[in-house]
Amino acid sequence: MKKKQQHDSTAPDERSTRGTLLNAVVVAGSLGMTLFVCICTGVFLGKWLDEVLGTSPWGLIFCSLLGAVSGFWSLYKRVLSSIDGDSRHSSDHNAQEGRWKNS
Structure with missing residues (x-):
């Protein structure tokens, strides 16, 4: 018996989204x-x-505030690194597209 091949009907744009x-x-x-x-x-x-x-x-108040500040600082650093990573990725992607078009 032959197996039926299933094709993914999802467009590439939908998958990337x-x-x-x-x-x-x-x-x-x-x-x-x-x-x-x-x-x-x-x-x-x-x-x-x-x-x-x-x-x-006082220990609870101080350490709770310290935990909150360190948590928000960690979030801030992650968001900044994510933004830097996205801008690098998009500039690399644009550079590759330019090379393919010029070839």
Whole structure:
């Protein structure tokens, strides 16, 4: 028996759009998880310091704020690196298209 070949009826533009959308969702989820982990780490560290040092609630307040600041700083760095990566990728892509057209 011959197997029927299935052709993907999805146009290349649709696939790249879906890939871009999926990539954006993954990046957004990763950014949210990074912020969540930083803040939770600050809260648990602050609670622990308060128990050990008996400084309630100052350890919790300080470490929670420190966790939030470090989380937002991490988000800022990731977004900047993502923007730099996108601009490099698009300039590389445009340069390759120019070479193909000139060939």
